[in-house]
Amino acid sequence: MAKIISIHSFRGGTGKSNTTANLSVLLASKGKRVGVVDTDIQSPGIHVIFGKSSGDFQHSLNDYLWAKCPVEQTAYDVTQSAIGTADPDDQQIKLFLIPSSLNTGEIARILREGYDVAKLNDGFQQLINKLNLDYLLIDTHPGVNEETLLSIAISDHFLLVLRPDKQDFQGTSVTIELARRLEVENISVMLNKVPESMDLELLKEQVESGYEAEVVGMLPLCSEMAELASSGLFVNRYPQHRLSQTLARIADRLV
Amino acid sequence: MNTKLIIELLDDSLGHSVQTWEIDSAHSVQIGRSPDSDVSIRNPYVSRCHACIVPKETGWVLNGISSQGVIHEDQIIQSIDLYNDIVIRLSRRGPLLRISIGSEQGESKTDDLIAMSTIAHEDFAVPLLFLDKDERDQEVAEIEKADYFSSLKGIAQQLRAEKNNKR
Numbered sequence: 001m002a003k004i005i006s007i008h009s010f011r012g013g014t015g016k017s018n019t020t021a022n023l024s025v026l027l028a029s030k031g032k033r034v035g036v037v038d039t040d041i042q043s044p045g046i047h048v049i050f051g052k053s054s055g056d057f058q059h060s061l062n063d064y065l066w067a068k069c070p071v072e073q074t075a076y077d078v079t080q081s082a083i084g085t086a087d088p089d090d091q092q093i094k095l096f097l098i099p100s101s102l103n104t105g106e107i108a109r110i111l112r113e114g115y116d117v118a119k120l121n122d123g124f125q126q127l128i129n130k131l132n133l134d135y136l137l138i139d140t141h142p143g144v145n146e147e148t149l150l151s152i153a154i155s156d157h158f159l160l161v162l163r164p165d166k167q168d169f170q171g172t173s174v175t176i177e178l179a180r181r182l183e184v185e186n187i188s189v190m191l192n193k194v195p196e197s198m199d200l201e202l203l204k205e206q207v208e209s210g211y212e213a214e215v216v217g218m219l220p221l222c223s224e225m226a227e228l229a230s231s232g233l234f235v236n237r238y239p240q241h242r243l244s245q246t247l248a249r250i251a252d253r254l255v
Numbered sequence: 256m257n258t259k260l261i262i263e264l265l266d267d268s269l270g271h272s273v274q275t276w277e278i279d280s281a282h283s284v285q286i287g288r289s290p291d292s293d294v295s296i297r298n299p300y301v302s303r304c305h306a307c308i309v310p311k312e313t314g315w316v317l318n319g320i321s322s323q324g325v326i327h328e329d330q331i332i333q334s335i336d337l338y339n340d341i342v343i344r345l346s347r348r349g350p351l352l353r354i355s356i357g358s359e360q361g362e363s364k365t366d367d368l369i370a371m372s373t374i375a376h377e378d379f380a381v382p383l384l385f386l387d388k389d390e391r392d393q394e395v396a397e398i399e400k401a402d403y404f405s406s407l408k409g410i411a412q413q414l415r416a417e418k419n420n421k422r
Contacts (some may be wrong), residue, residue, distance in 0.1 A: 001418060085276050117403075121410060146403055153411035169384040170391065177395045202273070203384075206266065210386040 001072070002128040005254055006138040006155040008148065009162060010171030012043070015192040016161045018225070019247070020139040021049040022235045025082050026251035028095040032134040035075060035127050037061065037098040039120070040141040041110050041150060044100035049230050050078050052097070060101035064123055065115045071123040072130040074098050082233060096131055117150050124154065135254075144175060152179050157186040157254055159216070163193045164203055173223040176211050187213045190250060217250045219243050260308065260315065261285065262294050264350055272353070286310040286345070286352075287321075297309070300349030301338040308337065308354075317355065321346065 007023070009016040020036060028034040038046045038061065047057070057076060064071040075096040080088060084094050101107065128136055138151045152158055158179050162168040172189075179187050189207060194200070204215045224238055235244045259279050263272040276294050278284055286294040287304040296305075302321035309316050315337040319325035323346035325332055342353045370392075398404055 118410070121414075144398060146407075149398075149404065149407055150410070153407045154414055164384065166385060170387060171389045173386055173388075174394045174398075175389060178398060181395070181399060182408060183415075206384045210384065 002133045002136060003156045003254075004124065004128075004136045004138065004154055005157045005159060006140055006151040006180075007161060008116050008140040008152065008175060008255055009160065009161045009168075010144075010175055012142045014142075014161045014163055014168065015225075016217075016231060017046040017139050018234065019159075019161050019190065019192065019225050020137055021046055022233055022244075022247050023251050023254065024095060024137050025233055025235055027135050027254065028079070028093055029083055030251070030255065033092070033096075033132055033229065034082045034135045034137065035096040035098060035131055035133045036137045036139065037124070037127070038100040038191045040139055040145055041100045041147070042107060044102055044107075044143055045230070046139050046234070047097060047099045049233060050097055051081055051232060052078070053098070054078075054099075054102040057099050060106070061111065061123070062101040062103075062106045065110075065119060067119075071098075071126045075127060075131060076139055079197050082236070084236070094131070096127075098134075117146050119148055120147055121154060132177075144178065149178065149182070152184060153182040155179075155184055157188070159250075159254070160187070160189045160213075160255055161192050162189065164191055164195075164198060169207070173211060176213060188216040188253070190216055191218040194218050195221050195247040216253050217246045219246050221238050258310070261355040261357060262286075263353045263355075264296060265353055270351075279415055283310070294352075296345070296350060298345075298350050300346045302346070305345050311336075315339075317343065317354075323347075323349070 007020045024034050024036045035161065036046065038044050041062065054156065059069050060076045061074050064074050077094065078097045079093060079095045080232055083093060085116050124136060127133065129178045140148045140151050152175070160172050160175065162172045176187060189211060191203065191207065198219055206216065207215050220243060222243055224241060225234055228234055228237060234241070235247055238244055258281055259277070262276045262278065264274040265271065266273050278293065284294060284307060285304065286290045286296070286306045286308070288298065288301040289295060289303040292304070300323065302323050305321040305323070306317055306319050306325050309318060317325065317337055318334045318335055318377050319332060326344040326347065327335055327341070337354055337356060340353060342351055376420050
């Protein structure tokens with residue numbers, strides 16, 4: 001049975017998309033079929049981390065939402081570029097990316113007209129069935145809007161990414177409460193961009209008791225990630241780095 | 256006679272102590288952002304010289320100095336007699352301090368007039384992650400009232416039921 005994992009942040013800039021992309025690679029590397037959907041339709045970008053540009057895609061999630069094509073046509077097999085060691089014929093290791101359109105007209109249309117959230121939900125289910133997925137990762141739009149709430153509601157696991165920052169801390173608490181009311185079974189928290197000087201134990205304690213949710217990982221603020229500037233997959237570039245190892249432990253928890 | 260003061264800087268969301276000053280003193284104690292203060296607190300809401308604690312014949316009195324005020328039980332106070340475990344806030348949005356008054360014990364660490372030690376964290380690097388639960392609950396209630404939220408709840412329940420059937 002496929003698992004749906006939503007990755008969310010209250011605010012932008014937390015490293016949510018980078019986290020999603022790297023976790024998807026780690027999960028697929030375990031011999032799983034994984035799909036990553038960019039539902040951040042208003043400010044898409046996860047494809048960049050996979051080394052893709054808008055020209056690489058003929059269709060996007062938007063086309064499916066406007067009923068221009070079936071949803072499986074918006075899925076792109078990125079297994080070879082993301083997991084170089086995978087045998088192309090190995091059907092058990094697959095990574096698919098479902099991008100959102102970068103076209104500003106498309107983005108404006110979504111903002112102007114909105115779209116049918118129920119159709120998005122159908123799309124998720126069809127992706128799971130047609131691509132025979134083990135995991136569907138949803139990269140959500142920051143804040144709380146309808147499609148984000150939908151993604152949360154249908155999640156088996158809801159992972160929140162935040163920085164050790166007052167505003168992140170307060171805002172994230174709202175989303176966690178909403179997820180509880182939507183009866184999401186597994187809610188966990190990842191702290192990102194934690195300055196080296198911080199007392200990690202104290203920080204973890206503050207967050208866990210404030211949210212009554214588990215902190216599954218604390219990732220350091222690191223120059224290697226900043227230098228990569230979203231132009232690649234960190235876990236591939238620096239597999240031995242402490243950050244990659246923390247991400248691998250988080251991936252283990254999501255399995 | 257009470258001469259030992261323990262001043263604790265409290266974590267706003269959890270109420271536990273994140274920094275402690277132990278003061279054996281018969282003299283006044285300066286509290287402020289200035290590094291020269293006896294109790295020096297690096298917080299933008301704290302004035303350089305925010306308050307002072309002065310010994311009386313019996314006990315201690317805390318006097319507010321900063322125009323940002325010292326808050327006790329939601330009131331700005333000019334001056335207050337200290338009692339054991341009193342909690343005050345330095346300015347409306349500033350940090351909380353808890354002050355305990357210990358009776359002088361024979362094993363008093365030092366005979367110096369003022370001896371301070373900073374336990375816990377010398378470098379106050381962990382931010383005060385403040386969680387306003389009332390504000391959170393209000394926001395949650397607003398969202399929960401919306402029609403789409405209850406329909407989402409329905410969708411989620413239905414999908415879960417379908418999944419469980421397949422299992």
